[in-house]
Structure formats: structure tokens, C-alpha cells
Amino acid sequence: MPEVLKAPLVVEFPFTRSLGPVQSAFLTGLRERTVLGVKTTDGLVMVPPVEYDPVTADELRDLVEVEPTGTVTTWAWNPEPRRGQPLDTPFAWVLVKLDGADTGLLHALDAAGPDAVTTGMRVRVRWAAERTGAITDIACFEPYEGAAAHTEPTAHDGQFDDAVSGIVAAARLDYVYSPGRAQTAYINALADRRTVGERCPSCRKVYVPPRGACPTCGVATTDRVEVGPAGTVTTFCIVNVKAKNLDIELPYVYAHIALDGADLALHGRIAGIPYDQVRMGLRVEPVWTEGGRYPDHYRPTGEPDADYDTYKELV
Amino acid sequence: MREVAIVAFAQSDHLRTTDELSEVDMVMPVLHQVLAQTGLKTSDIGFTCSGSSDYLAGRAFSFTMTLDGVGAWPPISESHVEMDGAWAMYEAWVKLLTGEVDTALVYSYGKSSPGSVRDVLTRQLDPYYVAPLWPDSVALAALQAQALIDAGETDEPALAGIAARSRESASANSHAQVKGSVPQGDYEVQPLRKGDCPPVGDGAVAVILAAGDKARELCERPAWIRGMDHRIEAHSLGVRDLTDSPSTRLAAERAGAFERPVDTAELHAPFTSQEVVLRKALQLADDVTVNPSGGALAANPIMAAGLLRIGEAAARIHRGESDRALAHATSGPCLQQNLVAVLEGDAR
Ligand SMILES: [Zn+2]
Numbered sequence: 001m002p003e004v005l006k007a008p009l010v011v012e013f014p015f016t017r018s019l020g021p022v023q024s025a026f027l028t029g030l031r032e033r034t035v036l037g038v039k040t041t042d043g044l045v046m047v048p049p050v051e052y053d054p055v056t057a058d059e060l061r062d063l064v065e066v067e068p069t070g071t072v073t074t075w076a077w078n079p080e081p082r083r084g085q086p087l088d089t090p091f092a093w094v095l096v097k098l099d100g101a102d103t104g105l106l107h108a109l110d111a112a113g114p115d116a117v118t119t120g121m122r123v124r125v126r127w128a129a130e131r132t133g134a135i136t137d138i139a140c141f142e143p144y145e146g147a148a149a150h151t152e153p154t155a156h157d158g159q160f161d162d163a164v165s166g167i168v169a170a171a172r173l174d175y176v177y178s179p180g181r182a183q184t185a186y187i188n189a190l191a192d193r194r195t196v197g198e199r200c201p202s203c204r205k206v207y208v209p210p211r212g213a214c215p216t217c218g219v220a221t222t223d224r225v226e227v228g229p230a231g232t233v234t235t236f237c238i239v240n241v242k243a244k245n246l247d248i249e250l251p252y253v254y255a256h257i258a259l260d261g262a263d264l265a266l267h268g269r270i271a272g273i274p275y276d277q278v279r280m281g282l283r284v285e286p287v288w289t290e291g292g293r294y295p296d297h298y299r300p301t302g303e304p305d306a307d308y309d310t311y312k313e314l315v
Numbered sequence: 316m317r318e319v320a321i322v323a324f325a326q327s328d329h330l331r332t333t334d335e336l337s338e339v340d341m342v343m344p345v346l347h348q349v350l351a352q353t354g355l356k357t358s359d360i361g362f363t364c365s366g367s368s369d370y371l372a373g374r375a376f377s378f379t380m381t382l383d384g385v386g387a388w389p390p391i392s393e394s395h396v397e398m399d400g401a402w403a404m405y406e407a408w409v410k411l412l413t414g415e416v417d418t419a420l421v422y423s424y425g426k427s428s429p430g431s432v433r434d435v436l437t438r439q440l441d442p443y444y445v446a447p448l449w450p451d452s453v454a455l456a457a458l459q460a461q462a463l464i465d466a467g468e469t470d471e472p473a474l475a476g477i478a479a480r481s482r483e484s485a486s487a488n489s490h491a492q493v494k495g496s497v498p499q500g501d502y503e504v505q506p507l508r509k510g511d512c513p514p515v516g517d518g519a520v521a522v523i524l525a526a527g528d529k530a531r532e533l534c535e536r537p538a539w540i541r542g543m544d545h546r547i548e549a550h551s552l553g554v555r556d557l558t559d560s561p562s563t564r565l566a567a568e569r570a571g572a573f574e575r576p577v578d579t580a581e582l583h584a585p586f587t588s589q590e591v592v593l594r595k596a597l598q599l600a601d602d603v604t605v606n607p608s609g610g611a612l613a614a615n616p617i618m619a620a621g622l623l624r625i626g627e628a629a630a631r632i633h634r635g636e637s638d639r640a641l642a643h644a645t646s647g648p649c650l651q652q653n654l655v656a657v658l659e660g661d662a663r
């Protein structure tokens with residue numbers, strides 16, 4: 001079996017998320033070095049705060065300010081920080097109950113080593129130098145010698161100038177994508193200026209591009225078949241919107257093309273003919289550009305149009 | 316209420332990488348096996364439901380590709396959960412209970428090898444307060460493990476014992492990825508060592524459900540689903556008592572698990588420390604056979620490992636090795652969501 005193709009695939013999104021009133025107050029507060037919690041129906045103080053009570057589902061809006069110092073309730077030593085994590089030197093993940101709060105906040109603790117971390121140890125917030133209204137405005141926690149403050153958290157109206165109303169949560173994941181056996185053969189053949197499909201051993205249909213299975217019979221399609229090069233336009237549309245980074249003159253025609261010998265139409269762009277003269281039944285052939293690994297477009301062969309009956313099953 | 320049973324179960328070998336296989340290449344043989352066990356054809360199946368995740372595949376609507384392997388044309392009655400296949404099976408079970416269909420095919424798969432599971436799983440966390448810190452799945456499990464150690468409920472040697480017992484049991488499982496004697500290794504995230512963590516791998520699983528007489532017709536000893544329920548914890552980790560799993564206990568209670576003792580429990584505990592939590596929540600007696608398959612410490616194809624537990628429990632009933640079994644599936648960090656099914660064979 002020839003080696004399957006592989007290529008790096010990066011999936012990256014700057015997710016923009018809007019904040020509710022409590023989240024907005026909490027994250028704006030962090031920007032101003034103020035930690036806010038919210039009182040639950042049972043009178044507990046949740047930090048970080050949520051907008052609905054996890055027990056009663058009541059709406060929560062009763063904000064209070066808590067201390068930037070707290071106590072570790074559990075921890076885990078991370079010897080090899082990964083991309084995106086708060087510190088790039090070994091650190092402890094911690095859940096911290098801030099003074100005045102009844103629930104834990106997850107963050108990183110900058111400590112000398114695992115022997116320097118214990119459950120129950122006292123810590124305080126280390127603020128990020130540049131703060132934007134995000135959980136990362138807390139750079140991390142650091143060890144702190146002071147005892148717990150036993151004052152009641154003070155009520156806070158949650159009002160700040162220029163409150164943040166949203167966050168951008170950037171996400172990037174890296175993959176090595178492999179299209180599998182069937183599509184590897186298809187892509188390799190295209191680079192050779194040939195089009196191959198696969199025949200279903202049960203219903204005898206030829207699928208192009210092949211995906212490895214017949215969706216009608218639910219069995220593997222393994223019998224490789226060369227199709228084309230010419231084919232018939234089964235249906236088409238005229239595109240009037242320019243795609244980003246696409247250097248094609250508007251309008252252009254995008255069509256379904258049934259290659260000779262194939263039982264499924266694939267899609268491609270039609271050129272070499274005025275857009276308003278493309279029609280169902282038009283006979284076309286692929287055009288490769290120099291060094292191209294796939295057909296750039298399809299152009300008319302000059303043959304007479306195919307009879308509707310010859311392609312009606314594929315429309 | 317209508318009686319519904321698991322009548323067939325099949326799984327792939329679970330492997331670190333399956334580069335040469337597309338998802339449908341991986342799933343199709345497993346689908347063919349469950350159909351062959353029952354003699355059913357695709358067109359005989361009343362309902363099909365699958366579980367998988369686009370984040371593992373790194374592309375949108377990835378499950379549609381595997382539908383080719385089911386034979387989805389002409390159109391079939393079909394559904395998908397972006398979750399472990401155990402939840403797909405729950406949906407299928409409900410569908411059978413309505414009386415609308417008599418049979419269902421449920422499958423799920425995970426191909427973790429193209430990406431980094433530890434990073435991928437951070438994307439299921441609270442996007443405002445947690446995901447921006449990128450705490451990976453091992454780190455969150457380690458926080459839970461430390462909480463258990465602090466509470467005196469386990470220690471590192473006890474966790475190592477769970478790892479050893481699981482991999483030893485997996486020696487008898489030809490599909491398992493990690494089996495036999497495996498060193499505990501260094502800390503991944505302290506207090507969890509490599510041996511406390513599940514392998515990363517690719518795999519697929521499928522079961523067939525059938526109702527009443529149809530089940531008896533298709534299987535010599537059907538694994539009757541006596542009850543099934545799923546529950547979820549509060550969203551924020553800092554709100555929960557990480558040493559306990561009230562959602563598992565409640566799901567088990569609603570599924571009828573506490574009405575009579577079980578002889579087998581297949582627990583979806585990807586980390587050794589999570590077995591400690593689950594045993595307590597489920598009040599398992601010492602004589603219950605836990606994870607005879609090796610469990611998720613032996614093979615943990617994400618999105619399939621929960622349905623695998625249900626399938627393994629059902630297969631023991633099919634073979635006459637169990638009369639009443641509990642199967643558990645989990646999803647999310649630190650046992651966030653939990654599903655419990657109670658399975659029984661006919662009295663012998
Ligand atoms: Zn076919």
C-alpha cells in the first residue's frame with residue numbers, strides 16, 4: 001500500500017463572546033484590580049461569579065468584593081507547561097478560595113517546586129502588567145504569608161467606567177491531517193493529470209472523488225477505476241460574489257460535472273466560454289496549469305451536447 | 316414499559332495511530348460485525364445514532380463521512396450526538412421505548428491521533444474563566460486526585476494498584492491498547508503519573524438494540540436494559556466537591572442500580588483516581604468485578620470509551636459471565652457528566 005498523504009492542519013478562531021452583566025462586572029473588575037463575587041440564594045459567595053444559581057437556577061446579581069488573597073484547596077504540579085498556559089516555567093495548577101469567597105477559582109501558582117506547595121497554603125493574586133478585562137488579568141497566584149482576613153465581603157455595585165462587554169477567546173489547535181487511503185489515491189492521480197474513482201463491489205457505481213465507502217450499500221469501495229478525462233455539465237450556477245484571495249474574474253460559472261464513467265458528479269469551474277453560454281449537457285474537459293496538482297478549471301471540448309437521458313440520473 | 320436489550324456488540328482494535336484509515340475505514344468493519352452477529356441488514360434497522368466530535372477530527376460535520384459506512388442512501392432515520400456514544404445509545408433507547416422502532420444501531424468512534432487530545436479537550440471548558448488558561452485534561456484530573464489524597468481516600472500506591480489491576484485485566488482483551496505490566500513512570504502532572512493516565516488512541520465501537528421478542532429472536536441471551544439515566548454536575552470546578560460524584564449516584568439511583576447488587580461494573584474512569592470516586596458514588600461491594608475489560612486505562616478512544624463500557628458489560632451477559640451488570644460513561648473534566656445503565660440477562 002502506498003503511503004497515505006499527510007499535511008499539517010491548523011484550526012484557529014478568534015471566538016468573540018459577549019458577556020452578561022455579572023461576567024462583565026467580574027472581568028472589568030479584574031482590569032481594575034478588584035475581585036468580585038456573587039451571592040447565591042443560599043448566601044454563599046461564588047468567585048468566579050455566575051449569573052444563575054447552580055442549585056436553584058435563580059438569577060444572581062448581588063455582587064460583593066472579596067480579597068485578592070486566599071487559600072489553596074487543591075493543587076497539581078505541572079512540570080511541563082503547554083502552549084497557552086499562564087506560565088512558561090513549571091508551576092502548580094490551583095483551586096483558590098479567596099478570602100470572603102466560598103468557592104474555588106482555578107488558576108496557576110508560581111512556586112519554586114512541588115515541595116513548596118501544599119493544600120491550605122496562603123496565596124495572593126499577582127496582577128498582569130497589562131490588563132484588558134479577562135481572566136488572564138490575573139497573571140497567576142504567588143505564595144503569601146498573611147493570615148486569612150475574616151471580614152465580611154463588602155457589597156459592590158459592579159459599576160466601572162468603560163466596562164468590558166465582550167472577550168476575544170483565541171483558540172488554536174494543531175493537527176496532522178490524513179485524508180485516508182481512497183482520497184490519497186485520488187489526489188496522487190490528479191497530480192498525474194488522471195482522475196480515479198472507486199467502484200462499489202455491490203451496486204457497481206463509480207464514486208468520484210472516492211471516500212472509501214458506498215453510501216448506498218455501506219461497504220468499502222476498493223476497485224479503482226480511471227474516469228474522464230471529459231465529462232458533461234449536469235447543472236451549474238453563475239457566481240457573482242468574489243471570494244477572498246481568489247483571483248478569478250466575475251462572474252464565473254461553477255458546475256457539477258459528470259466525468260465519463262463516473263456515477264457521481266464532482267464540481268469545478270467552467271471557463272473558456274462566456275458565462276451566459278454554459279448549459280446543461282455541455283461537454284467539458286479538465287485544464288491543468290503548469291505544475292498544478294489538480295485541474296484549474298474545465299473548458300468545452302467542442303463535441304455536441306450530451307443527450308439529457310445520458311446524465312439525468314446524475315443531476 | 317417496553318423491554319429493550321443490547322443484542323450485539325463489536326469494537327475495533329484500539330491503536331495509537333491509524334494513519335492509513337479514514338474514519339469510515341475505521342468504523343465500517345465494526346458496523347459489519349454487529350450486523351453479522353444479528354443477521355440484520357442496514358435496511359432492517361429502525362434507527363441509527365452515532366457519537367463523535369468535530370474537535371478531534373479538526374473539521375466540521377465530520378460525522379457525515381462515516382454515515383457512508385452505514386449505507387445512508389436511500390435516506391434512513393438517523394441522529395448524532397457530539398458526545399460519547401453512550402449518550403447516542405441513550406437517545407436510541409428512548410426512541411425504542413416510544414415504540415416507534417424495534418431495532419437501533421448505535422456507533423461511535425474517536426480518532427485522536429491527528430491532534431493533541433490534552434489541548435483539544437480544553438475547548439470544552441468554560442470559555443470565559445477557564446479555557447483561556449488552557450488547563451489540560453490531565454491537569455484537571457490531577458487536581459481531583461490531590462483532593463482525594465488530601466481527604467485520605469487514596470494514595471499514590473493505591474492508584475498504582477488500580478493501574479496495575481486494569482492493565483492486567485486487559486491482557487485478556489485482544490482489542491486493548493495498553494496491557495500487562497506497565498511501569499507507572501514519571502509524573503505527568505503531580506500526583507498523576509503516566510500509568511495513572513489513559514492511553515491516547517483511535518478506535519470505534521457499535522451496538523445493536525432491539526425491543527421485546529425481536530431481541531430474543533436476534534440474541535440467545537439479550538442484555539436487557541433495566542434502567543438508564545444521566546446527570547451533570549455544576550459547571551464550575553471550584554463549586555464541586557471533587558472527591559465525590561453526586562451526579563453518578565443520582566443517575567445510578569434513577570437507573571435502579573441500588574435495587575439489587577450487581578456482579579460486574581464497567582466504569583468509565585480514564586484516570587485511576589476517578590475509579591476511587593466512582594466506586595464510592597456507586598457503593599460498589601468488594602466482590603463486584605470492576606472493569607474486567609481493562610477499562611479506559613487500557614483503551615480510551617475519546618467519544619467511544621463510554622459506549623465501550625456498556626458494550627463490554629452487555630457482552631459479559633451475552634456470554635453468561637454476568638447476570639446483572641452496571642455500565643458507566645463519563646464526559647467532561649473531572650467526571651462532569653455521568654451516565655449509568657443497568658443491564659440484566661434472563662434468569663438461568
Ligand atoms: Zn454500492
